[in-house]
Amino acid sequence: MNTPRLEARALAKRYPVGNRRKGAMLHAVDDVDLVIQAGESVGLVGESGCGKSTLARLLARLIDPTSGTIFLDGEDTTALSQAAFVASPDRARIQVVFQDPTESLNPSFRVFRSIADPITRLLSIRDPAELSDRVHRAADLVGLPRELIQRYPHQLSGGQRARVGIARAIAVEPSLLILDEPTSALDVSVQAVILRLLADLRERLGMSYLFVSHDLNVVRLLCSRIVVMYLGRVVEVAPTEQLFTAPRHPYTQALVAAIPDPARRDEKRPRLDGSPRSPVDPDPDTCRFFGRCPIGTERCTQSAPTLEPVGDEHFAACHFTTVVSTERGDP
Amino acid sequence: MTFAGFARNAAYAFGENRLTLVSVVILAALVLCAIFGPLIAPYDPLMTDGTARLVPPSAAHPFGTDALGRDILSRVIVAARLDLGMAVIAALLSFAVGLALGAIAGYFGGWPDRIISRVMDTIMAFPLFVLAMGIVAALGNSVLNVIIATVVINLPFYCRFARAEVNVRREQGFVEAARMGGNGAMPVLVNHIVPNILPPMMVQVSLNMGWAILNAAGLSFIGLGVRPPTPEWGIMVSEGASFIISGEWWTFVFPGAALVLAVFCFNLLGDGLRDLLDPKRRV
Numbered sequence: 218m219n220t221p222r223l224e225a226r227a228l229a230k231r232y233p234v235g236n237r238r239k240g241a242m243l244h245a246v247d248d249v250d251l252v253i254q255a256g257e258s259v260g261l262v263g264e265s266g267c268g269k270s271t272l273a274r275l276l277a278r279l280i281d282p283t284s285g286t287i288f289l290d291g292e293d294t295t296a297l298s299q300a301a302f303v304a305s306p307d308r309a310r311i312q313v314v315f316q317d318p319t320e321s322l323n324p325s326f327r328v329f330r331s332i333a334d335p336i337t338r339l340l341s342i343r344d345p346a347e348l349s350d351r352v353h354r355a356a357d358l359v360g361l362p363r364e365l366i367q368r369y370p371h372q373l374s375g376g377q378r379a380r381v382g383i384a385r386a387i388a389v390e391p392s393l394l395i396l397d398e399p400t401s402a403l404d405v406s407v408q409a410v411i412l413r414l415l416a417d418l419r420e421r422l423g424m425s426y427l428f429v430s431h432d433l434n435v436v437r438l439l440c441s442r443i444v445v446m447y448l449g450r451v452v453e454v455a456p457t458e459q460l461f462t463a464p465r466h467p468y469t470q471a472l473v474a475a476i477p478d479p480a481r482r483d484e485k486r487p488r489l490d491g492s493p494r495s496p497v498d499p500d501p502d503t504c505r506f507f508g509r510c511p512i513g514t515e516r517c518t519q520s521a522p523t524l525e526p527v528g529d530e531h532f533a534a535c536h537f538t539t540v541v542s543t544e545r546g547d548p
Numbered sequence: 549m550t551f552a553g554f555a556r557n558a559a560y561a562f563g564e565n566r567l568t569l570v571s572v573v574i575l576a577a578l579v580l581c582a583i584f585g586p587l588i589a590p591y592d593p594l595m596t597d598g599t600a601r602l603v604p605p606s607a608a609h610p611f612g613t614d615a616l617g618r619d620i621l622s623r624v625i626v627a628a629r630l631d632l633g634m635a636v637i638a639a640l641l642s643f644a645v646g647l648a649l650g651a652i653a654g655y656f657g658g659w660p661d662r663i664i665s666r667v668m669d670t671i672m673a674f675p676l677f678v679l680a681m682g683i684v685a686a687l688g689n690s691v692l693n694v695i696i697a698t699v700v701i702n703l704p705f706y707c708r709f710a711r712a713e714v715n716v717r718r719e720q721g722f723v724e725a726a727r728m729g730g731n732g733a734m735p736v737l738v739n740h741i742v743p744n745i746l747p748p749m750m751v752q753v754s755l756n757m758g759w760a761i762l763n764a765a766g767l768s769f770i771g772l773g774v775r776p777p778t779p780e781w782g783i784m785v786s787e788g789a790s791f792i793i794s795g796e797w798w799t800f801v802f803p804g805a806a807l808v809l810a811v812f813c814f815n816l817l818g819d820g821l822r823d824l825l826d827p828k829r830r831v
Contacts, residue, residue, distance in 0.1 A: 279724055313725075321721035322725070335730060
């Protein structure tokens with residue numbers, strides 16, 4: 218098998234909370250393994266606060282993990298600290314498209330400078346003609362009209378700003394693009410256009426995508442494999458279609474059932490009651506989903522389930538995946 | 549920004565705000581006096597004339613003469629260089645040092661922040677004018693020491709301001725994006741954050757400039773800093789003050805008016821500068 222483009226092993230990020238002496242830790246991302254193959258598009262879904270944005274920032278090396286390693290094309294990038302990684306040539310290989318295109322553009326930079334800055338920094342291109350050429354090429358790729366390049370961000374529409382954000386990320390020719398809910402701040406009509414653009418870019422440039430979202434439909438459109446997170450842990454990994462037709466983890470099942478569908482209008486849906494467990498110092502022997510889980514039993518408080526294969530390329534972290542699957546009538 | 553672009557923005561900003569235009573005109577006049585003062589002044593500002601002491605304003609002496617028969621108009625004009633010069637140098641120095649210290653404190657936090665903030669708090673704990681008097685008295689009576697004192701007492705305002713402005717921007721999306729684009733800590737701070745805090749800082753400089761003028765003039769007024777017979781607005785007001793009772797009003801009104809005018813124009817300029825430097829108002 219080829220070396221994966223990105224591989225994360227036992228990645229964790231914990232933040233100290235409250236009184237330092239008590240040593241309470243918030244487990245934002247806990248023991249996550251993740252593989253992204255070259256050219257693959259992986260979706261990362263989960264509810265607000267489940268740690269998906271933190272995971273994206275860890276993988277993008279914007280923050281240092283508490284423990285664990287990240288391999289980029291087989292090289293351990295965690296050998297360098299985040300501050301040192303910024304200056305390394307590998308920085309250009311992972312780029313991020315941020316959630317809010319307005320916030321992520323420097324208000325005092327014209328579009329040209331916003332796109333040109335990473336090119337000069339990461340690719341050390343200082344020749345004005347070549348720089349301008351690259352900026353224009355990136356703008357053309359994302360369909361940003363050339364006359365907008367000399368504008369300030371406040372003079373652009375939301376969709377145009379999103380294009381600038383994408384242009385800036387792809388201008389340095391990354392091999393992995395992390396998209397952190399790139400469409401959540403946009404109008405629905407603009408969302409569709411930007412998603413189509415992203416799908417098109419991936420085909421043309423052959424990048425791998427990690428698409429972070431809380432919207433399953435958006436992820437379904439773009440990704441071939443989906444990773445579901447709950448409270449800092451990966452609870453299910455499956456190829457997209459399989460995840461939608463035969464979800465194994467009860468959390469994923471509730472998520473999939475919650476997608477609005479006119480055909481199932483009058484059907485009763487499984488609903489998740491209660492609120493998530495606290496991410497501060499979670500009990501290592503209790504399933505993170507216990508308490509909200511419709512099928513949780515005492516066994517779930519005695520040992521926490523780990524990710525186990527439940528099918529072809531399909532993994533779930535639940536003691537009752539077999540029970541669940543027979544209930545749903547799968548083989 | 550190209551010069552043509554700047555001119556266009558300036559025309560727009562001043563067109564929007566006529567008061568700014570007024571302040572720019574006054575400032576231009578003051579700057580002209582500061583540069584060409586000795587050439588414009590009708591008389592030698594130091595020349596005494598025993599036959600023309602305390603002459604009221606007339607065609608020969610539009611602002612009258614003082615107790616030694618010196619022409620007040622000439623002295624007011626020539627004093628512009630010293631007063632504006634001290635204020636501009638002091639304001640720019642405290643701006644530069646305050647911005648650097650405040651930006652470091654706001655961006656890095658931790659112990660640099662704690663040290664810088666406590667030093668600034670210590671300066672603020674004194675009545676500032678008394679502190680300035682103390683500094684000049686301790687370092688010696690000279691223009692340089694007046695400038696140093698003005699820098700020191702203005703420093704906390706710039707520093708705290710810069711610290712607060714950097715602090716709110718430190719976590720913003722564009723800063724993370726800049727790190728993504730290969731910028732280390734210093735390039736992020738200098739190239740990405742500081743340009744965004746310059747517009748509010750420049751407003752602060754302009755407002756502070758008026759205060760710096762008053763401070764320098766105030767020190768001279770109480771006999772610290774610049775010494776007679778050097779023409780300086782504060783000294784002139786101080787010398788003229790003894791004639792308030794006897795009714796020779798021109799001896800202190802005109803230098804005082806020059807001070808008021810300078811402070812007033814810098815305060816007005818603050819607003820205009822903000823319009824000019826804020827990228828959101830650029831066309």
